[in-house]
Amino acid sequence: MDLLARDLHQPELPVVCRSCEARNGGICSALKPAQLAELSKHSSRRKIEAGNEFIGQGESVSSYSNILNGVVKLSKVMADGRQQIVGLQFAPDFMGRPFQGESRMAAEAATDTEICIFPRRAIERLIADIPELEHQLHNQALKELDEARDWMLTLGRKTAQEKVASFLSLIASHSDPEQQDISSVFELPLSRAEIADFLGLTIETVSRQMTKLRKEGIIQIENNRHVTVPDLDRLAFAAGND
Amino acid sequence: MDLLARDLHQPELPVVCRSCEARNGGICSALKPAQLAELSKHSSRRKIEAGNEFIGQGESVSSYSNILNGVVKLSKVMADGRQQIVGLQFAPDFMGRPFQGESRMAAEAATDTEICIFPRRAIERLIADIPELEHQLHNQALKELDEARDWMLTLGRKTAQEKVASFLSLIASHSDPEQQDISSVFELPLSRAEIADFLGLTIETVSRQMTKLRKEGIIQIENNRHVTVPDLDRLAFAAGND
DNA sequence: CGCGAAAGTTGATGTGGATCAATTCGCCCT
DNA sequence: AGGGCGAATTGATCCACATCAACTTTCGCG
Incomplete structure (x- = not known):
């Protein structure tokens, strides 16, 4: 080296x-x-x-x-x-x-x-x-x-919607900017194909669920990778974590 | 105590x-x-x-x-x-x-x-x-x-058939009678409901896949719990392990 | 700036496994 | 042995997600 x-x-x-x-x-x-x-x-x-x-x-x-x-x-x-x-x-x-x-x-x-x-x-x-x-x-x-x-x-018992929300929660919890308690902004480290491989889904299903979360106002997405979560509790709820 | x-x-x-x-x-x-x-x-x-x-x-x-x-x-x-x-x-x-x-x-x-x-x-x-x-x-x-x-x-990427076969392989590999290399006989430690919870499936699907494996001659079952695997390689193949 | 490829989205259709609904089997209890 | 009950099987139908296909967006690059 x-x-x-x-x-x-x-x-x-x-x-x-x-x-x-x-x-x-x-x-x-x-x-x-x-x-x-x-x-x-x-x-x-x-x-x-x-x-x-x-x-x-x-x-x-x-x-x-x-x-x-x-x-x-x-x-x-x-x-x-x-x-x-x-x-x-x-x-x-x-x-x-x-x-x-x-x-x-x-x-x-x-x-x-x-x-x-x-x-x-x-x-x-x-x-x-x-x-x-x-x-x-x-x-x-x-x-x-x-x-x-x-x-x-997550893999065995959650729906596609919950899986995608769980993934976004996971990434949000690792985005360093000092744990915003309520909201969070981050770059997705994975492509749609990789997210699919993480969640046991297909690219298309991941994409559709992201769109759904976007339309419900739970997340905002810019340029495919840049995600804003205005309310982490709502996201956690969508992920099935009570 | x-x-x-x-x-x-x-x-x-x-x-x-x-x-x-x-x-x-x-x-x-x-x-x-x-x-x-x-x-x-x-x-x-x-x-x-x-x-x-x-x-x-x-x-x-x-x-x-x-x-x-x-x-x-x-x-x-x-x-x-x-x-x-x-x-x-x-x-x-x-x-x-x-x-x-x-x-x-x-x-x-x-x-x-x-x-x-x-x-x-x-x-x-x-x-x-x-x-x-x-x-x-x-x-x-x-x-x-x-x-x-x-x-x-197994949970994310295998089919129901492969999941059930994977489970049976797992149990076979833990049945102590000194690693029969080719065949194996054992008691299932779990009920169908528990197997379903392990595999991320329903009871009915587990049952159907067991029946299918039985009809294909890959396993024999007596009294719901007693399983005979005549050829462990065939089972491993059905589990998707090449 | 505009071209091209890769990535992502959206729509139409198919299907594996879930769900709902009867039976049937195995086992305990007397 | 027989009766009762939970566990398992089997069948019919449904639906969430896969698959196939077209289209759009993003981004690198001359």
Whole structure:
């Protein structure tokens, strides 16, 4: 990685993953400065353009990474091409899982994304030394498990309308501008096709339900991607969350 | 727990959770004998009849437990009664999650079940002392996460036929009689209604698809619950796994 | 600025699974 | 064995979402 050298010579980046430290939940926040400095010798920062797959399904994993910004989608594909997105990861999530040789799904940048890459070995050595690090990863796994199970309810039991509203709620809850309690404005990180793959629907049904929500005044959409939600409670209601 | 005293006085149970030790993955297998003896002072064994809910959705969790035998279903319910089973747990899975006050779903015994209960405090104290224990729980969480994501593909993208076949494959893979590679015989741990809630279908559709699989010779069913699969590969094929 | 491709929308029609409605089966109880 | 009841099956019909097809919007690019 030639990016490594560059990062280390920028004075404004004294340690790699300063970004992680700044946010809660990043893997680096469990490390002491000395450990962080050690880790930073082996890590590098990388930009990935929207649409680029960086871990293929069934591929072996030789590195792990923190997401610094952007959205990453995790997906599974069946032999005949049917696809299901099984998770979305936002900064500062940690990706790749220690002590497991190969990925059981594909990871692809949904938006332009920056990640901080750690070689597999370095991470596994650190985990052996620092119990707090495993605790942190364990918590992230539990968080992802909760999200996956919530989504199972959505996939199995909700109507198309509720699914689309649930998706919009999910994205709204991850749009950083400090949790507007009532309203929210954000850019959709996914295309209609990707939303369909996340919700177990077709593009057309997603489009129709978005139009319906728009006509009911629950959302406004500009340029396909820019969404305004005037009343998050109404959206949550449409999503079936009481 | 009056059961506690009883267990401690049975000479054939010198430490609680002997059963866990015997199987791989139980929480006790990470403990040294001394730690196990200590833990056993606070733990107790309990039988739960099929159909009994023992952790309600939104209830606070004051104990954790190992499943010794039987099948436990984890489910979520919407306000209007729609239900989704989000996971099945088999022995020797660990249930309840440390450091998290309340359960986000209900746990109910699907079959008659025996569990070994540990008070919340005892477990959390042990975890602080024994990194290996957290490693073990982390691994279980990752396993459950994989299962949840596999099931998301099933819920979102498979047909009713494939869903039912996927379910039967899942149960077959957990029926202990030493992994018959080609064929398998087992009792269904769930009723048709529960299978429907697991698959995001209705009772009638589950029944029709079972009939169809039966008529195609992929399975045989006796007395509603007793299933014979002469060729597991054919079943896997019907489940959409290539 | 205007062309072209990709993405999204909208409409018409088809269909897999839901819903409604009888039976039939399996099991407990005496 | 027989009666009663919940669970499961089977059939008829319906409808939410898929599919197929045409059209429109957005956006990159010379």
